[in-house]
Amino acid sequence: MVTSSTSDKKRTVAVIGGGAIGVAAASFLLRDGNDVVLIERSGIGEGASFGNAGCLNPSSVVPMSMPGTLKKVPGYLLDPLGPLSIRWRYLPTLAPWLIRFVQAGTQAKVRAQARALKPMLEDSYGAWLPLVRNAGAEDLIRRDGHLVVYRTQADFEGDALGYQLRRDNGIAFDVLRADELWQFEPSISHDYTIGVAFHQNGHTVNPNRLVRSVAEAFRRDGGRVLAAQAHGFVREGGRLTGVETDAGVIPADAAVVAAGAHSRAFAASLGDDVPLDTERGYHVLISSPETRPRRPILDASAKFVSTPMETGLRLAGTVEFAGLDAPPNWPRADYLLTLGRRLFPGLAASYPEGRVSRWMGFRPSMPDSLPVIGRASQCPDVAYAFGHGHVGLAAAARTGEAVADLIAGRTPAFDLAPFAPTRF
Ligand SMILES: Cc1cc2nc3c(=O)[nH]c(=O)nc-3n(C[C@H](O)[C@H](O)[C@H](O)COP(=O)(O)OP(=O)(O)OC[C@H]3O[C@@H](n4cnc5c(N)ncnc54)[C@H](O)[C@@H]3O)c2cc1C
Incomplete structure (x- = not known):
């Protein structure tokens, strides 16, 4: 059992969604002595939490919408290997989100967003540790650092504000010249000439197994897992009495909405019209790769992450706006393989059937790069x-603790005002 903290009374809490966020929240709620039921409609950890790049990066305080991002968009869209694509049919639906995204990218706002993200991402590796130890799964997380690499000085200088935001928030890094970079990470191509090393960052070698292991420990410690789809809330006199599911109504005194990209309708039913959309992302996983980096590497010029996983080398990234229903566009994943070969010249020119798997998942994304954490x-x-959005794995443990604080009526360890559902 994770070490117990004080709680005044035992309540039944239903957590909707068994991704990284829901599983972490359920674990901390159980630690508080609540009766907790985790409701998951497909598999635990099989949503966005399955196929991400596994990074546990306190350095990810830099929002997605930055001053100047808009100017880069046409170039991204025209490049078939570019990091962004939009299904044009989805544009009318996406337009209000995009307008807010652009509006979020002013100097003043990105500074405020980075300040808000800092405590949620702080020592993300350390935040996961109690959950991981309790699950006996310490082998799943590492603190090997994180490397950001650039082909050109101009690309590096283009990210100057991002590094300023990190400095302003006390995040340390070293800038590596070409020869230092190639020595630090021998697997990469010498076309990359500048690196930035974040020594305090961590990663998991298997995000899905991480979430499943913590969920198994939750169940072992007395938590309940219900395989069902949640549909809505039952309320009497303004108080929650249950959660409607396709397995019937689950009695509950409190609930947590952690359904990732599928959370919007739950919030709307409780009066909160939040602009949640999805940035779809892809990965390819090469089993038994010919070469593997020592730590996760973000190719900042091409905007994808390569992570050494226990199952192989994962190349993950891209942002695709196409909503929740359109089928995957697998060439987006295949492009990642092309980009991966540019970064790692040691990779084979082609792979036989079965050596490379592909995946697509739904990042739950807000236009201001800040999650929604707060009461309905x-x-x-x-x-x-x-x-x-892009940081849910890194932020899961601290978010889970904050949610348990909210349900217990304690003051969370970090300020939740920037994450309020009513901020729009
Ligand atoms: C390519 C890619 C790379 C990424 N890399 C990183 C990274 O390196 N580091 C990082 O921190 N983040 C990364 N992310 C982001 C991260 O994966 C997400 O932010 C995170 O997984 C979100 O977790 P979640 O629990 O909110 O959502 P999910 O993992 O999607 O979980 C939501 C769960 O809710 C369930 N659900 C939905 N509706 C219902 C319902 N009605 N009833 C019951 N269950 C329901 C779903 O089945 C799902 O299991 C990446 C994402 C992508 C796509």
């Missing part, structure tokens, strides 16, 4: 914990 407007018994 029309029902204080329901807490939201969704919308973590």
